[in-house]
């Protein structure tokens with residue numbers, strides 16, 4: 001039995017309704033921003049529970065622009081977590097700032113007990129990541145930020161639909177970035193992203209900056225860039241948004257079955273803590289495994305397509321050499337990098353495939 005990791009061919013097997021919408025868009029010639037983008041922004045804002053949505057070219061751009069909008073500039077430090085995707089740190093650098101890393105905790109999220117000691121006079125913002133679609137501890141982060149007079153920008157790229165006590169991720173910081181990359185919960189046919197905010201000034205700045213700083217076709221108020229979402233993709237995003245709660249629900253169910261099936265291997269498999277107040281959407285379903293590399297190869301030989309997100313933490317990447325970090329600085333992130341394994345748990349994995357995955361993991365450890 002194959003347990004497939006890619007699922008886009010399944011998700012987009014039936015797309016007549018999207019093509020109908022696209023036909024309508026094409027007939028209008030509204031190919032840069034315009035009503036289809038506005039309609040999506042309103043719909044996404046209602047879904048997340050925010051006043052403003054500024055859609056962008058990518059999730060990375062959403063983070064860069066959000067950081068700029070809260071005032072990050074050359075010489076500023078921005079605190080983020082060592083175990084994330086490259087863009088969390090890359091966006092800080094692209095905004096002109098310097099990433100300052102903090103270790104992760106047993107939930108694989110930024111360790112909030114380590115944030116305060118990373119704050120310096122140069123700290124402008126904290127960029128917590130809802131890594132894997134699992135919420136970071138926003139209550140504590142907001143409290144630290146307030147006490148120290150610094151801004152919070154959420155990297156909510158993998159976390160459309162994730163919540164803390166019923167409040168959606170992306171609504172806690174001054175501005176937050178989402179990704180619509182094909183492997184994210186709200187995915188489009190290419191790259192896309194959005195910034196969300198309740199702050200009118202941030203919205204005003206970003207709407208201009210994203211579109212060359214143009215107030216109208218003949219005037220610019222500031223030097224900006226073009227980071228507009230493609231209307232074609234806004235149309236796709238609008239349709240996928242209708243199904244995101246359902247697909248997140250299936251992922252949550254799959255994660256639960258996997259968790260339950262792995263609990264009887266406490267000497268071999270460690271599951272992240274999952275406190276009730278956090279609703280995770282499992283963009284990635286990640287466990288910690290003893291003899292990880294052997295297990296990975298074994299499962300792959302059984303056609304279970306698992307992977308590692310990621311084997312090298314950000315502070316040990318070549319790109320980070322100039323930041324002066326060394327092995328040993330973030331022991332939890334480093335240990336996890338050697339032990340983590342992502343199992344397929346997406347919305348097109350069925351119970352039979354989950355049972356097969358569990359059976360093979362047991363076979364590997366118990367023979």
Ligand SMILES: Cc1ncc(COP(=O)(O)O)c(C=O)c1O
Nearest residue numbers: 058059060085087088157179181
């Ligand atoms: C945590 C995180 N931040 C940022 C990004 C960047 O998003 P994008 O690929 O849309 O630029 C991603 C995903 O790719 C991500 O997982």
